[in-house]
Amino acid sequence: MRVATILKGYPRLSETFIAQEIRGLERRGIAQRIVSLRHPTDPYEHDIHREIEAERYYLPEYLKDDLKRVSRARRKVEKLPGFAAAKTAFAKDFASDPTANRQRRFGQAAVLAAEMPEDIGWMHCHFLHTPASVVRYASLMTGIGWSFSAHAKDIWTTPPQELADKLASAAWGVTCTKANLEYLRSLTDDPEKIELVYHGLDFSRFPKEPRREPSDASCFTLITVGRAVEKKGFDDLLTALSRLPAEPRWRLVHIGGGALIASLKAQAERLGLSKRIEFRGPQPRAAVLAALDQADLFVLPSRVIANGDRDGLPNVILEAAAYALPIIATRVSAIPEFIEDGVTGRLVAQRDTEELATAITALMCDGDFRRHLGLAAFRRAHADFAATPGIDKVAAMLRYSLVGDQGDREASAASAR
Template identity: 55%
Template sequence: MTVAVIVKGWPRLSETFIAQEILGLEQRGLRQVLVSLRQPTDKAVHDLNRRIKAPVTYLPEYLHQEPARVLRALAAARRRPGWRAARAAWIADLRRDPTRNRARRFGQACVLAAELPADVTWLHTHFLHTPASVARYTALLTGLPWSFSAHAKDIWTSPAWELREKLAEARWGVTCTALGHAHLQALAPEPGRVELLYHGLDFARFPDPPASRPARDGSDPADPAILLSVGRAVEKKGFDLLVDALARLPAGLHWRWVHVGGGDRLGALKEQAARLGLSDRIDWLGARAQDAVIAQYRRADLFVLPCRTARDGDRDGLPNVLMEAQSQGLACLSTRAAAVAELIEDGATGRLVPPDDAPALTAALESLICDPAGRTALGAAGAARVRRDFGCDSGIDRLFARFTGGDGVHYGRMSFVGAAACCALHG
């Protein structure tokens, strides 16, 4: 079979978990074609993405940019047996969500339906929000079955009515945290519609942890403790809270914070650090490819990611960067937000503090900076746990079995015949 994999943007530096899954399925023999709703925006590209051989199609990011392509697709869509069902679903969605974004997704679905390679027998989407809307409308137009991988923002910022309808129509889905799984299961029409599959890591892409790390304890101004964070500067990552916590540390404690990532709030974060007099103690590295990120994990003394729930409900799932840091034996400090506690046991494989608690974060920072032996123990325990329980192979094997279990093509043909019969019966 051939699976069309629908993603919001390709390639993206922040979505190594998607590239890892696509490559793993490709290496197991699954033919895929990639469909991106947006053009790439990151300047750097991971080597992981370059290894993927699947062709990529870019849909019109904005419909007015390619009017001829969209009009041809709409004309073709109106001749399809599934047109009425797809249009009815879209109109119902548009009434509840009267936005340009909703209109754009239907236009993109028409283009995708018109341009799908003839050998595509299944649609799979990453994220249950906008990419899944395109997958759903395309499935209705073509009669093909579809499935999904749900992650974080898509689960927590999508309205319940939309999740229920997508869960009812998708053939199956997977998600990457027990927290997200429980939420989706409560909305699903039947047990077993959604399966828990942790992303995990492909440890073949990561070196063994360093044999040792310098015993920095914050006492030497010439050799400060190196604190590292990797992530976009967005509200749910909590980096503004971290800047406040750093400002509260004792003046005689010597540290340096390294931030890797872009994000809409990066400028505001830099201004906050400047106001608090911290600019000369921070390195803003911007977005980097994974080999450069791994190098930072290996030179740092402590990884810090103070996750929180954003005001719009957005939150992390299980951040891959925590697993990556642990793979390098780096002690991690995070919060009890999102699904972090599914990976880190406080005091055993890392440290967790309450989210949005700057004093608690400051206290944990100070304690860990001053205790290199404790950091080493946490790092070693974290490395052992992540390598034992969070490898990616079992999850990718399970996905491959899902796709190639024998019912994909048959289901797709039956769906198409059913849609045609329905239209014939109802005129």
């Protein structure tokens, strides 16, 4: 039996942690079918995406683009015993969220249920917002059980009642930070069904020993990695950089796509920084890691935005630590679960550009402290944030779910006969 692994979009450059888990599960004997609500939009794939053996299956991104497929699926699922329950759940959700997006998720669920291969024995989705909506409706239609991995935006931008309904429907779930775990457990009568699983890193893909500092002493290199979106706080970083002293010489490398790139370039021009900043755009993982290896300091000024969206514990922080890079980040969400201020990095207040500038300046001028922080982060990452234990746990839970769910269905079928 296979697991249907449902994502909003696949493959995505910013979700290497998901690809890492999918590949890790394959190596542990969990066969999967990758189900994506969207077609890929990134210009590259990471090497790990090409290692993954699971087939890719795409739902209609917009129902109007494949009406025949959607209509055929709807006619088929209307005959399923669970369709009435799925329609009731959808009606409740639509009453509080009367949008085309909500209708699209029900249509996608109908296609998923109608086209489900017979060897799919379980569904596991990444993210509790739209992917979980599709999976919940499809589970009600088909009777196939489901579980989830919850991350960041999906938790903090979904209304609490909707989260509670999904938690009640799912058999179990995992989430990647203590902050997420505490919040999700507060929304369910069965808090033990949700467990903490840090993403961690597959350290076989990283240096076994801490790297030495880059040899180019003529210009100090800062690096930041992430999509140019509001919650990353890159505009705060540019403001902080405008306050740095003239010496030592420095430059910033930014890697990532995103809607705010043009705005950030314009801000850099206004601040007189454009010659010091290299916007490299989205890059394959090998290029990202090579850039980390050549940098002197990693900075990520994450913040919580008005709709509640925020980072969890960005994997790029762990990747920087894997290269023994000193790290400056903000006291947001789960970042302090890895970075202890003054021990494994520096923490500053979100949106405080003056404190950020002061922290950057101090580390630029203190090579010994940089090395101390980088080595401590390297050791902490290896000691507590390897991917293996988490993937082992998810594999065991999926294996149990596949066997248990299949046994229940076989017993039910035998009873009916």
